[in-house]
Amino acid sequence: MGEAVTDRGARVIVVDEPDGQGGYLLSRLRRVGELCAQNPGYRWPDQYENGASPDIHRRTTGPEITEQTGPDLGAVYVPVSTGGTLAGVSAHLREHRPDVAAVAVDVRGSLAVAGDAGRRLIPRIGSSRPSAFLQGPHSYDRAVHVDDIEAIAVCRILAEDVGVVLGGSSGCAVRALLTDLENDRTDGRLPVCLAADGGRKYRDTLYSDDWATEQGIRREIEIAAAVNQLRSEGLFFDRKHQEH
Ligand SMILES: Cc1ncc(COP(=O)(O)O)c(C=O)c1O
Incomplete structure (x- = not known):
C-alpha cells in the first residue's frame, strides 16, 4: 500500500494487495470500509451497490x-x-x-x-x-x-x-x-x-509487447499465437487485409 498527493492536493491511497480472487477489489473495498469507519465525515458513493x-x-x-x-x-x-x-x-x-x-x-x-x-x-x-x-x-x-x-x-x-x-x-x-x-x-x-x-x-499495456512480457514470460507469445490463430480462422475486419 502506498500514498501520493496530486498536484491539486488530493491524497491518493494505493491498495495493491491481491485479494486472492484474481484481482484487488476485495482488498480495496476493505480499505474503503476502514477509512469510512475511522472518518465519519467521509462519503463513499459506492459504485458497486449504488442504484x-x-x-x-x-x-x-x-x-x-x-x-x-x-x-x-x-x-x-x-x-x-x-x-x-x-x-x-x-x-x-x-x-x-x-x-x-x-x-x-x-x-x-x-x-x-x-x-x-x-x-x-x-x-x-x-x-x-x-x-x-x-x-x-x-x-x-x-x-x-x-x-x-x-x-x-x-x-x-x-x-x-x-x-x-x-x-x-x-x-x-x-x-x-x-x-x-x-x-x-x-x-x-x-x-x-x-x-x-x-x-x-492502453497503448503501453494491452497494445504493448513489453507489457505483455512483464505479465509473464509466455504472455507475449500467447497473444501473438492468438492473433495468428484468429487470422488463420479468417478474422479480418477489412477487405484489403483479407485479400493478402
Ligand atoms: C472501460 C470500462 N468497461 C466496462 C466497465 C464495466 O461497467 P460496469 O461497472 O457498469 O459493469 C467499466 C466500468 O467502469 C469501464 O470503465
Missing part, C-alpha cells in the same frame, strides 16, 4: 442504443464489472424491447456473473465478487466468458485492420460477439457491442 448506476444506464444508455439502431436490433453485448451498465441497459430492453437479448460479457477468471476466480489481465472488466446489480433471474439473458488473451488479440487485429483502437473491455465484447457468430448464436438481426472506452490510454 444510481443502473438507473442512469436505464434512462440514457439503453434508450440511446435502441433509438440509434431501430427495429433491426437483435442483441446488445455489454462488458461487466460492477454490472451497473448491463443492469440498466437490460432493464430498458425488458421494458421497451423484450425481443432484444441483453448479453453479459465477462472475462475468464472473474466472478462478476458466475465463473471461477483466476488471474485477469484486462482492466475495467470482471470482478472479484458477483455483481450486486445482476442478481435477479431476469437481469440479463445470458453470459459469455471471454478469454482475455483472445480479447487482446481481437483489439490488436481491429486496430491493425481498420484503425479502431478499443479499450480491453470493448475488445471482450467484440470477442464475445465473434464467438456467437461462429456458433450461429445470433438471429441474423443487428448485434451491438457496447464500447465503454477507447484504447489510446
Whole structure:
C-alpha cells in the first residue's frame, strides 16, 4: 500500500494487495470500509451497490442504443464489472424491447456473473465478487466468458485492420460477439457491442509487447499465437487485409 498527493492536493491511497480472487477489489473495498469507519465525515458513493448506476444506464444508455439502431436490433453485448451498465441497459430492453437479448460479457477468471476466480489481465472488466446489480433471474439473458488473451488479440487485429483502437473491455465484447457468430448464436438481426472506452490510454499495456512480457514470460507469445490463430480462422475486419 502506498500514498501520493496530486498536484491539486488530493491524497491518493494505493491498495495493491491481491485479494486472492484474481484481482484487488476485495482488498480495496476493505480499505474503503476502514477509512469510512475511522472518518465519519467521509462519503463513499459506492459504485458497486449504488442504484444510481443502473438507473442512469436505464434512462440514457439503453434508450440511446435502441433509438440509434431501430427495429433491426437483435442483441446488445455489454462488458461487466460492477454490472451497473448491463443492469440498466437490460432493464430498458425488458421494458421497451423484450425481443432484444441483453448479453453479459465477462472475462475468464472473474466472478462478476458466475465463473471461477483466476488471474485477469484486462482492466475495467470482471470482478472479484458477483455483481450486486445482476442478481435477479431476469437481469440479463445470458453470459459469455471471454478469454482475455483472445480479447487482446481481437483489439490488436481491429486496430491493425481498420484503425479502431478499443479499450480491453470493448475488445471482450467484440470477442464475445465473434464467438456467437461462429456458433450461429445470433438471429441474423443487428448485434451491438457496447464500447465503454477507447484504447489510446492502453497503448503501453494491452497494445504493448513489453507489457505483455512483464505479465509473464509466455504472455507475449500467447497473444501473438492468438492473433495468428484468429487470422488463420479468417478474422479480418477489412477487405484489403483479407485479400493478402
Ligand atoms: C472501460 C470500462 N468497461 C466496462 C466497465 C464495466 O461497467 P460496469 O461497472 O457498469 O459493469 C467499466 C466500468 O467502469 C469501464 O470503465
